[in-house]
């Protein structure tokens with residue numbers, strides 16, 4: 001059974017919760033549709049946004065250096081990190097230099113990717129999540145189950161219970177307004193007493209050296225308003241050429257993500273405020289490898305809006321924790337495979353090939369097509385036929401993915417045995433009758449070696 | 456090799472084929488009645504819009520919208536109802552507890568209710584920490600969409616700037632919309 005199917009079994013055992021989760025996400029998806037329909041040029045906008053990303057990806061060194069030059073001239077300290085470890089170390093060193101102890105951070109998928117919070121915690125730094133959803137998850141001690149809606153799987157009664165314990169709210173009160181305002185009051189104190197602020201980056205504008213952070217709550221801006229140090233972290237694909245390009249993404253992001261015409265706050269940081277030090281860490285962590293994967297380079301266009309997750313019938317019915325990679329849904333299946341097929345191939349089965357994700361993605365990433373390719377590239381390998389053909393296919397697969405498969409080759413199981421997808425038993429039409437190819441029992445390594453020997 | 460040079464070298468090594476920068480092939484959204492659209496979109500984003508009438512004074516409006524406000528912070532000379540000039544404070548934390556902050560917006564955007572706030576105050580905290588925010592805006596400064604917004608003359612002339620669209624909000628608990636997450640619980644745009 002694939003890792004996803006196994007984990008999903010647990011989630012779907014509670015039918016009522018599954019239906020509730022499904023509906024909550026579909027509600028967001030419908031809001032997105034209404035927004036898209038209100039913009040007559042929506043499709044042309046997506047097309048241009050997609051092509052602008054491709055142009056940027058084709059010129060990443062150029063735009064990154066331009067951003068660095070302009071940001072530096074603006075008085076921002078620019079750092080570069082090859083991987084998660086270097087990123088964490090750079091952040092920690094800045095904190096240490098200032099003797100920081102209390103850090104407030106706004107939501108950042110990159111911090112999650114790098115495991116920053118546990119890293120800092122182990123070094124005695126209290127990193128408080130300030131986004132409400134993230135804060136709920138922090139209290140619960142579990143990771144977010146969605147990249148934009150971190151606590152989408154949590155019921156109000158559960159939030160009430162955890163707030164009762166952590167914030168001493170009234171027992172039994174699970175009114176969302178009451179709970180939100182309790183969190184507001186508690187976090188206000190954290191904001192006022194923080195000595196370091198951290199934010200993610202939605203867009204970095206090369207031509208200006210400014211970076212943009214989008215929130216609805218205002219937590220990023222509140223966080224950066226008091227401490228003497230602001231550290232912003234960004235994946236290197238966040239760079240956009242200029243404001244004309246930025247306009248495309250600002251128009252698409254919130255409409256796609258939550259079905260709002262824009263986020264409440266779209267903040268542009270260009271120079272450190274009076275008495276403040278501003279740092280930005282540009283992180284690679286595997287992104288430069290994605291660039292070399294011709295078939296999957298489109299993943300670098302992603303603006304992390306989450307709409308492919310909201311629309312995905314498998315995600316809606318199985319929840320974020322059914323995926324083994326920290327980003328769930330179509331975007332996570334693909335990014336997980338690019339990170340480590342050895343670890344995350346158990347997610348590629350979590351797709352009914354309905355192509356809904358590809359249809360909603362604001363930057364027109366061919367998500368479903370890519371998942372299909374992963375399956376195609378994995379599937380032939382299960383033909384336990386040690387022929388030359390197999391070897392050639394295996395080799396071609398490796399050649400198309402340089403730098404990514406060394407782990408897979410070096411060790412371990414990579415394609416799991418994949419029986420009937422557990423979900424297809426009871427759920428509706430999209431699943432019925434669609435059986436997945438069985439993957440091999442043998443490890444990739446074994447198959448690959450066999451292929452080599454017959455040559 | 457430094458990490459920077461290493462990353463840039465890898466990006467160059469893995470470079471994909473050159474792709475031209477795309478041209479704009481569409482006519483973006485425009486509105487025939489800017490004032491009506493702005494009122495409508497402000498409602499959508501949970502904000503409040505007041506169109507100043509001939510001879511009406513902003514202080515009157517502020518007072519009538521927030522009759523109970525005790526502390527009103529503003530550095531704008533025309534806001535005579537202000538009780539404190541935030542620029543005179545030593546520490547932005549002193550703004551905690553401000554009932555109403557009054558600031559000036561540079562222009563508004565009809566497609567999404569955003570107002571561009573180029574920071575003209577000493578502390579940007581004022582925009583977020585005030586329980587309610589009042590934004591004064593010239594009604595002639597309404598643009599249709601983001602493309603026009605970023606093309607405004609000297610747009611890039613800022614140190615910190617923020618597009619604000621309505622009050623702070625969240626739906627993180629069961630997708631129930633709650634206004635007043637961390638920032639202002641109410642936003643009133645006064646079109647002068």
Ligand code: SF4
Pocket residue numbers: 301302303304305306307308309331360361362363364365367
């Ligand atoms: S892949 Fe597309 S739809 Fe999915 S999160 Fe990224 S930008 Fe959004």
